[in-house]
Amino acid sequence: MKVTTFDQIRTMASDLFGVPAESISAASSPETIETWDSIQHLNLVLALEERLNVQLSPEEIEQMKSVGDVVKLVEGKLQAVPK
Amino acid sequence: MAGDGSISNLRSDVDGLLAQGRWNAAGLRIRDLWRKESTPATAAFVVSRYEKLREKVPLLPFRVAVLRSFTVEPIVPLLRASAFCAGIDLSVQVGDFNAYAQEILDPQSALYQFAPNFVILAVQSADIAPDLWQDYAQLSEETANQAVQRVSSSLQQWMREFRARSQASLIVHNLEVPARPALGVLDSQQGMSQSELIRQINQDIRRVASELRGIYLLDYDALVARHGRLRWRDERKWLTARLPIAAEHLIHLAREWMRFMVPFSGKAAKALVVDLDNTLWGGIIGEDGLTGIKLGSEYPGAAYQALQRTMLDLSRKGILLATCSKNNPDDAMEVLEKHPGMLLRPKHFAAMRISWNDKVQGLREIASELNIGVDSLAFLDDNPFECEQVRTALPEVTVIDLPEDPLQYAATVRDHPAFERLSLSEEDQKRTMLYAEQRQRIQAEQTFQSKEDFYRFLEQEAEIALVTPATLARIAQLTQKTNQFNVTTRRYPEQQVAEMAARPDWQVLSISVRDRFGDHGLVGVAITRDNGDACEIDSFLLSCRVIGRTLETALLSHLAENAAARGCRQLVGWFLPTRKNAPARELYRQHGFEPAKQSGDGTLWSLDLTQHRIAVPEWVKVNTVHGGKD
Numbered sequence: 001m002k003v004t005t006f007d008q009i010r011t012m013a014s015d016l017f018g019v020p021a022e023s024i025s026a027a028s029s030p031e032t033i034e035t036w037d038s039i040q041h042l043n044l045v046l047a048l049e050e051r052l053n054v055q056l057s058p059e060e061i062e063q064m065k066s067v068g069d070v071v072k073l074v075e076g077k078l079q080a081v082p083k
Numbered sequence: 084m085a086g087d088g089s090i091s092n093l094r095s096d097v098d099g100l101l102a103q104g105r106w107n108a109a110g111l112r113i114r115d116l117w118r119k120e121s122t123p124a125t126a127a128f129v130v131s132r133y134e135k136l137r138e139k140v141p142l143l144p145f146r147v148a149v150l151r152s153f154t155v156e157p158i159v160p161l162l163r164a165s166a167f168c169a170g171i172d173l174s175v176q177v178g179d180f181n182a183y184a185q186e187i188l189d190p191q192s193a194l195y196q197f198a199p200n201f202v203i204l205a206v207q208s209a210d211i212a213p214d215l216w217q218d219y220a221q222l223s224e225e226t227a228n229q230a231v232q233r234v235s236s237s238l239q240q241w242m243r244e245f246r247a248r249s250q251a252s253l254i255v256h257n258l259e260v261p262a263r264p265a266l267g268v269l270d271s272q273q274g275m276s277q278s279e280l281i282r283q284i285n286q287d288i289r290r291v292a293s294e295l296r297g298i299y300l301l302d303y304d305a306l307v308a309r310h311g312r313l314r315w316r317d318e319r320k321w322l323t324a325r326l327p328i329a330a331e332h333l334i335h336l337a338r339e340w341m342r343f344m345v346p347f348s349g350k351a352a353k354a355l356v357v358d359l360d361n362t363l364w365g366g367i368i369g370e371d372g373l374t375g376i377k378l379g380s381e382y383p384g385a386a387y388q389a390l391q392r393t394m395l396d397l398s399r400k401g402i403l404l405a406t407c408s409k410n411n412p413d414d415a416m417e418v419l420e421k422h423p424g425m426l427l428r429p430k431h432f433a434a435m436r437i438s439w440n441d442k443v444q445g446l447r448e449i450a451s452e453l454n455i456g457v458d459s460l461a462f463l464d465d466n467p468f469e470c471e472q473v474r475t476a477l478p479e480v481t482v483i484d485l486p487e488d489p490l491q492y493a494a495t496v497r498d499h500p501a502f503e504r505l506s507l508s509e510e511d512q513k514r515t516m517l518y519a520e521q522r523q524r525i526q527a528e529q530t531f532q533s534k535e536d537f538y539r540f541l542e543q544e545a546e547i548a549l550v551t552p553a554t555l556a557r558i559a560q561l562t563q564k565t566n567q568f569n570v571t572t573r574r575y576p577e578q579q580v581a582e583m584a585a586r587p588d589w590q591v592l593s594i595s596v597r598d599r600f601g602d603h604g605l606v607g608v609a610i611t612r613d614n615g616d617a618c619e620i621d622s623f624l625l626s627c628r629v630i631g632r633t634l635e636t637a638l639l640s641h642l643a644e645n646a647a648a649r650g651c652r653q654l655v656g657w658f659l660p661t662r663k664n665a666p667a668r669e670l671y672r673q674h675g676f677e678p679a680k681q682s683g684d685g686t687l688w689s690l691d692l693t694q695h696r697i698a699v700p701e702w703v704k705v706n707t708v709h710g711g712k713d
Contacts, residue, residue: 061323
């Protein structure tokens with residue numbers, strides 16, 4: 001079974017925000033996850049950059065308003081730079 | 084990089100073991116995971132799973148406050164995960180941005196209310212010396228010097244004020260020099276260049292730190308340089324999130340902090356036990372022979388010499404060396420004694436187990452021979468199978484993972500926090516010799532029919548003295564390290580010992596011992612406090628190498644006589660049991676104390692000084708050094 005980008009990001013979010021992975025969907029956002037504050041947002045960026053080897057610009061970080069946004073952004077980057 | 088598959092397998096293993104209530108096994112798997120992947124994402128997982136283990140496995144609680152001028156929050160989970168895996172349950176408080184001066188100067192501040200064991204002052208050049216950092220080219224020589232003065236004297240003031248207000252240890256970051264000096268190559272041509280001015284501040288910080296007890300310098304500039312100045316800094320995160328350190332280097336700062344914390348936590352290794360074949364030399368002596376093994380000053384043997392040199396450096400810090408190897412003893416001894424490439428010789432090893440026996444058993448025997456706990460051992464072996472066996476059977480041993488490449492062996496050992504020390508006592512520097520004397524004592528003991536005859540033969544002389552500036556560091560170190568013969572296991576930093584000693588109702592005493600085989604040095608501590616007509620023993624401990632020599636009787640006798648002379652009617656003391664202090668359990672009963680009170684933590688013992696005294700054993704000659712305290 002292939003691990004999708006969504007799965008990977010969901011696991012990271014689950015670890016960082018301390019909520020079960022099953023409860024996280026593409027629509028999950030700082031509004032629906034109480035522990036998703038600015039520090040955890042920064043931690044999420046660091047985890048993405050390190051785990052998925054992507055670089056995120058301040059503008060992109062600003063636009064990550066839900067898990068779905070994050071997945072779309074990261075998938076776009078991973079496709080742009082084929083390994 | 085480890086494959087994601089094995090990482091996610093480890094994660095589900097951890098959760099499976101936790102669900103089954105297999106706490107120790109879960110703890111081991113979490114450590115595996117953290118070793119394989121020390122990243123921000125894994126840190127959150129490790130911390131959340133350890134939260135479930137908190138009550139189930141032994142962890143040492145420890146409190147750290149970070150005073151800072153930049154974002155450190157993402158380092159906190161990395162630090163807590165590293166600490167958990169080292170057996171430390173860390174509570175971390177982070178101060179407000181650039182509020183460190185107020186926090187230090189205000190005795191009511193959140194910093195002091197948090198009552199940390201340990202405080203980190205992490206201030207960076209760009210924040211505390213912005214003029215030197217970014218406007219240097221515009222400064223006149225005079226204003227540049229004033230900037231140095233301003234920064235040095237502020238830091239000095241904060242260090243002194245902190246010392247006056249708290250007993251916690253303080254770690255002070257020094258300042259990094261810029262990766263690209265304002266004047267380019269011209270910077271190195273000038274006397275008071277931009278880099279040189281910042282280095283001058285660093286010298287000032289170091290001087291002040293060395294004058295103050297319990298204040299230690301973290302060479303942040305060297306840390307940044309070690310990892311590469313240009314790669315260390317992340318300008319974008321600095322400008323957007325006040326986080327100046329690149330994501331991949333956050334773990335390196337967390338590890339540097341750990342190197343300062345481990346020596347305080349009682350988790351430092353006292354002995355390093357090494358394998359021989361493919362660890363101390365390349366190849367297998369039983370197969371390759373004396374001329375076939377790789378060991379010397381050229382590649383590839385140089386890698387093994389580098390490891391041996393590292394071990395010699397450790398032994399100069401007081402860390403004992405021992406070997407545990409599956410080999411024919413004659414083959415292995417021939418290398419140790421005769422191979423021209425060996426830097427380590429038999430005299431450098433405090434204990435040796437060279438046989439075909441199981442290594443777990445070997446480690447147990449080495450710990451017992453050296454009279455230290457198994458948890459004070461670090462184990463180094465190239466064979467992952469042996470490492471795994473030791474980890475499973477003796478989870479308290481610090482097992483060091485060797486990388487594939489022997490050229491990395493020495494660095495792996497040098498980087499390990501278990502070998503860090505923040506101060507060195509005379510005892511540390513001559514420990515290997517002390518152990519050689521100890522071997523002679525043990526041999527002598529076996530030739531006597533009775534213990535008493537042996538004690539008489541030893542001709543022990545003890546000196547009991549009030550703490551002095553010269554003995555303070557060693558006394559604090561013993562409170563931090565002694566686990567076995569220790570009635571209360573209270574750990575004190577130097578400055579707290581100094582403060583106790585300065586109070587009129589407290590006494591801080593040390594006992595130093597010599598016998599016919601040599602000088603043990605300072606090996607015991609007693610701390611007492613007068614409380615009405617009772618003298619309470621706050622701490623009473625003896626180094627493991629003098630357990631069973633009746634010196635505790637001599638020291639207790641002294642406490643009783645002194646307390647009575649000060650008008651005390653009772654000598655009382657708690658015994659607080661731990662997993663390791665069984666050797667001291669019967670101390671009070673054996674000396675005529677009676678149980679007076681029982682609590683959840685332990686038993687309070689009491690000796691009625693109007694009825695009883697404790698006699699000094701006839702075979703110990705005691706000299707008392709009276710201090711000038713009144």
